[in-house]
Amino acid sequence: MKITVIGAGYVGLVTAACFADLGNEVLCVEKVSSKLEKLCRGISPIYEPGLTEMLQKNIKEGRIHFTDKIEEGVNFADTIFLCVGTPQGDDGKADLSQVEEASRQIAQHMTDYKLIIEKSTVPVNTHQWVKKTVKRYIKNPDIPFDVASNPEFLREGSAIYDFMNPDRIVVGVESERARKIMEELYRPFTEKGFPLLITTPAAAELIKHASNSFLAMKISYINMIADLCEKVGADINEVADGMGYDKRIGRAFLNAGIGYGGSCFPKDVKAFIKIAEDHGLDFGLLKETEKINRRRREQFIEKIESVIWISKDKNIAVWGLSFKPNTDDIREAPAIDIVKQLKEAGANLRLYDPKAMENFKQVVPEGDNVKYVSDKYEAVKDADLLVLITEWDEFRQADMEKVKQLMRLPIVVDGRNVYQPDEMRKIGFEYYSIGRS
Numbered sequence: 001m002k003i004t005v006i007g008a009g010y011v012g013l014v015t016a017a018c019f020a021d022l023g024n025e026v027l028c029v030e031k032v033s034s035k036l037e038k039l040c041r042g043i044s045p046i047y048e049p050g051l052t053e054m055l056q057k058n059i060k061e062g063r064i065h066f067t068d069k070i071e072e073g074v075n076f077a078d079t080i081f082l083c084v085g086t087p088q089g090d091d092g093k094a095d096l097s098q099v100e101e102a103s104r105q106i107a108q109h110m111t112d113y114k115l116i117i118e119k120s121t122v123p124v125n126t127h128q129w130v131k132k133t134v135k136r137y138i139k140n141p142d143i144p145f146d147v148a149s150n151p152e153f154l155r156e157g158s159a160i161y162d163f164m165n166p167d168r169i170v171v172g173v174e175s176e177r178a179r180k181i182m183e184e185l186y187r188p189f190t191e192k193g194f195p196l197l198i199t200t201p202a203a204a205e206l207i208k209h210a211s212n213s214f215l216a217m218k219i220s221y222i223n224m225i226a227d228l229c230e231k232v233g234a235d236i237n238e239v240a241d242g243m244g245y246d247k248r249i250g251r252a253f254l255n256a257g258i259g260y261g262g263s264c265f266p267k268d269v270k271a272f273i274k275i276a277e278d279h280g281l282d283f284g285l286l287k288e289t290e291k292i293n294r295r296r297r298e299q300f301i302e303k304i305e306s307v308i309w310i311s312k313d314k315n316i317a318v319w320g321l322s323f324k325p326n327t328d329d330i331r332e333a334p335a336i337d338i339v340k341q342l343k344e345a346g347a348n349l350r351l352y353d354p355k356a357m358e359n360f361k362q363v364v365p366e367g368d369n370v371k372y373v374s375d376k377y378e379a380v381k382d383a384d385l386l387v388l389i390t391e392w393d394e395f396r397q398a399d400m401e402k403v404k405q406l407m408r409l410p411i412v413v414d415g416r417n418v419y420q421p422d423e424m425r426k427i428g429f430e431y432y433s434i435g436r437s
């Protein structure tokens, strides 16, 4: 099939590359020239495992192309995916200006039938606005079109795997024509047994926000249990394992730590609270989820202070800056608040992350007391404290005997429970983690 994808960000680029890899012809429209320039050379502007290789293969085989001209995209295919950003607006509501702009642009260039598919995460009933916008700006009101919702559930860091192996595909449609196109598009998935759920567009839009909010709630829940574990001397991992064996609960997303970050959970939980509010409902459960999550970063700083007392002039090594492992994305990363606070407190910081340092430098520039280093062992040289913020495998596999030798004081505060307390103490570390006394 021929497909147009508007927006070459994390979702658009993965969607475009994966559909091309499945044999479709894909044109990806991206308006930021620096991104487009890289894409045309076969370089992914973001770090996502396997993405550059998949792009290069499909560019070489002629199945994927890039442009900044929306008109070209609209003419290219009847099936158009909206993968533009829906960031947080000023009041917590989703900012839908990119969705509106793209819908308007499609309408202005449409000459025949189009199926416009929302892949971006949008508030319930956004499809009504997309329809209204297209109707307002379309040149010929007789041209037929459909709007569908097909939310994306991929996680950064495992985006290609998630896209190709979805737990479910959700498609919200209003017409038979749109349903058939979507079924055809996803046939390679349904043939392999992946479930395809056909709903109304409103239900599909709701499924996305409800799923993300539920997962965020699960994380805040386990983080509260972690606090209780610290008070009573229990181990949060044992508690999470014990809960997780119950199939109704499941072990996934019960990893305690410094809370959720990233470009999705924080903004989507906020947006969902607002959506409920707009419909006269007080989603107190989600407000509490957010509140617990906000506190995690403060509590982590308090934990550091309770260990080293005064941060001023201490050498502090920081391992991990991205909001989760296997990505260079630092949007809403807990590391931003934590590093900024330690900097303000006067610590000498040495920061290391396998992929996110360039992005992080834009937020916390290098300076007298902030140094970025290219090796995790270099970061801990003469350190009084090692703070672990993101659980990259590289840190799990680190030679901790070597780390101890390099540090001035062998103290570790681990925000992601990467190491075993007994083993760390055996090596000679003073070791602090989350929910494990």
Ligand SMILES: NC(=O)c1ccc[n+]([C@@H]2O[C@H](COP(=O)([O-])OP(=O)(O)OC[C@H]3O[C@@H](n4cnc5c(N)ncnc54)[C@H](O)[C@@H]3O)[C@@H](O)[C@H]2O)c1
Pocket: 006, 007, 008, 009, 010, 011, 012, 029, 030, 031, 032, 035, 070, 083, 084, 085, 086, 098, 101, 102, 105, 119, 120, 121, 122, 152, 153, 154, 155, 156, 263, 264
């Ligand atoms: N990042 C994720 O893991 C993820 C997963 C599932 C869903 N989502 C949702 O998908 C959407 C996109 O997220 P993202 O992380 O890919 O965002 P992003 O900001 O990385 O990418 C959006 C891209 O769209 C481009 N764009 C915007 N308007 C355009 C236009 N009119 N023409 C051409 N290009 C245009 C932007 O320049 C940008 O490159 C959001 O709604 C997000 O909530 C994200």
Ligand SMILES: O=c1ccn([C@@H]2O[C@H](COP(=O)(O)OP(=O)(O)O[C@H]3O[C@H](CO)[C@@H](O)[C@H](O)[C@H]3O)[C@@H](O)[C@H]2O)c(=O)[nH]1
Pocket: 121, 152, 153, 154, 155, 156, 157, 212, 215, 219, 252, 253, 254, 255, 256, 257, 258, 259, 260, 261, 262, 263, 264, 265, 323, 324
């Ligand atoms: O047990 C856990 C699991 C995750 N996290 C944190 O939660 C955040 C989000 O992690 P994850 O969900 O793995 O990454 P995202 O790429 O943000 O993916 C989420 O957000 C996407 C955008 O909507 C959805 O598509 C995905 O299904 C959803 O998992 C990160 O800060 C993690 O550190 C925890 O603290 N504990």
